[in-house]
Amino acid sequence: MKNILITGGAGFIGSNFIKLLLEERDYNVFNLDLMSYAGNPDNLLPFVDFGNYKFYKGDIADFKLVSEIMYKEEIDSIINFAAESHVDRSIQNSYPFMHSNVEGTLNLLNIAKQFKLTKFLQISTDEVYGSASSGETFDENSNLQPNSPYSSSKASADLFVRSYYKTHSVPAIITRSSNNFGPNQYPEKLIPLVITNALEGKKIPVYGTGENIRNWIYVEDNCRAILECFEKGKEGEIYNIASGNELDNLTLIKSILRIIGKSEDLIEFVEDRLGHDLRYSINSDKIRNSFNWDEKYNFHPALEKTINWYLENKIWLQNLKERTNFSEFYKTLYRVD
Numbered sequence: 399m400k401n402i403l404i405t406g407g408a409g410f411i412g413s414n415f416i417k418l419l420l421e422e423r424d425y426n427v428f429n430l431d432l433m434s435y436a437g438n439p440d441n442l443l444p445f446v447d448f449g450n451y452k453f454y455k456g457d458i459a460d461f462k463l464v465s466e467i468m469y470k471e472e473i474d475s476i477i478n479f480a481a482e483s484h485v486d487r488s489i490q491n492s493y494p495f496m497h498s499n500v501e502g503t504l505n506l507l508n509i510a511k512q513f514k515l516t517k518f519l520q521i522s523t524d525e526v527y528g529s530a531s532s533g534e535t536f537d538e539n540s541n542l543q544p545n546s547p548y549s550s551s552k553a554s555a556d557l558f559v560r561s562y563y564k565t566h567s568v569p570a571i572i573t574r575s576s577n578n579f580g581p582n583q584y585p586e587k588l589i590p591l592v593i594t595n596a597l598e599g600k601k602i603p604v605y606g607t608g609e610n611i612r613n614w615i616y617v618e619d620n621c622r623a624i625l626e627c628f629e630k631g632k633e634g635e636i637y638n639i640a641s642g643n644e645l646d647n648l649t650l651i652k653s654i655l656r657i658i659g660k661s662e663d664l665i666e667f668v669e670d671r672l673g674h675d676l677r678y679s680i681n682s683d684k685i686r687n688s689f690n691w692d693e694k695y696n697f698h699p700a701l702e703k704t705i706n707w708y709l710e711n712k713i714w715l716q717n718l719k720e721r722t723n724f725s726e727f728y729k730t731l732y733r734v735d
């Protein structure tokens with residue numbers, strides 16, 4: 399594998415993954431991103447000086463465009479990060495999720511088949527397994543029971559990936575990770591939302607009673623796990639990626655407020671998200687045993703590192719807010735004033 403097409407590389411995880419690739423490997427990296435609201439030009443700035451990096455703006459569902467890139471750059475593998483990724487937005491309007499997550503993935507699979515790629519890595523999520531009851535943990539063979547339009551679109555894409563492996567021998571692998579946090583994350587997601595609101599002394603909306611439980615993985619740990627799967631993973635296999643950090647939203651929010659030195663009075667309980675999954679929990683023994691992968695970061699030091707990143711990169715947030723009508727959208731999303 400030499401020439402890799404990374405899709406969605408202007409987003410949160412994709413940009414962290416490209417950083418890792420450019421710093422630690424010598425692949426030629428081609429980044430295709432639609433630059434939706436979540437595609438951030440500032441995330442791309444660290445890559446401009448690398449001669450083995452090139453950016454293309456466009457839609458993964460555009461067969462002609464992707465084919466042209468494949469020919470021109472002699473792409474031999476694809477890692478598909480591109481997606482609509484926010485559950486709340488999928489509840490407001492599911493169609494963009496159908497387009498990017500399902501049609502987009504299907505288009506890339508057809509391209510992978512036509513161009514006889516050596517590897518196709520689909521980036522998926524633990525949310526496809528649905529909500530876990532207390533004590534329950536899902537492994538790679540567990541049923542898919544997605545509950546939100548977002549997770550349904552990701553599960554649909556996973557099933558297309560499986561079918562293209564079985565039917566057309568596309569050399570596909572799927573990774574399903576738990577919730578990521580770290581630099582470059584759009585502040586509609588829980589951790590950067592809490593950090594940025596707390597830093598600005600704004601209220602922090604908490605859905606329902608804040609008892610929802612998530613497993614949190616530092617983005618660099620997930621990126622290293624994805625790289626292992628890309629380089630050593632077995633075709634047709636699925637790898638769950640999670641850390642040992644499971645905690646409820648309210649505990650997480652209080653930890654952030656404590657680190658930043660802000661009062662818990664900023665917490666404001668708001669009407670719960672529709673169909674809100676109570677708990678996600680996946681077993682990641684397979685990737686740990688297959689590749690000796692382990693997370694490098696403990697949760698609290700990684701959380702402090704993330705908070706420091708937002709403190710040191712205020713211009714990143716300022717630019718983002720100037721580009722988008724962030725505050726209006728934020729109000730409709732979380733129903734707060």
Ligand SMILES: NC(=O)c1ccc[n+]([C@@H]2O[C@H](COP(=O)([O-])OP(=O)(O)OC[C@H]3O[C@@H](n4cnc5c(N)ncnc54)[C@H](O)[C@@H]3O)[C@@H](O)[C@H]2O)c1
Nearest residue numbers: 406408409410411432433434436437457458480481498578
């Ligand atoms: N963030 C998490 O905690 C998490 C956890 C598990 C899995 N995932 C998965 O990881 C992937 C990346 O997530 P993220 O948090 O970085 O998302 P993100 O929203 O930050 O970035 C997504 C990127 O994809 C681009 N994009 C969207 N539609 C596109 C299209 N049709 N064509 C080309 N580009 C398009 C956007 O412009 C953006 O740059 C997604 O597939 C997501 O489902 C995320």
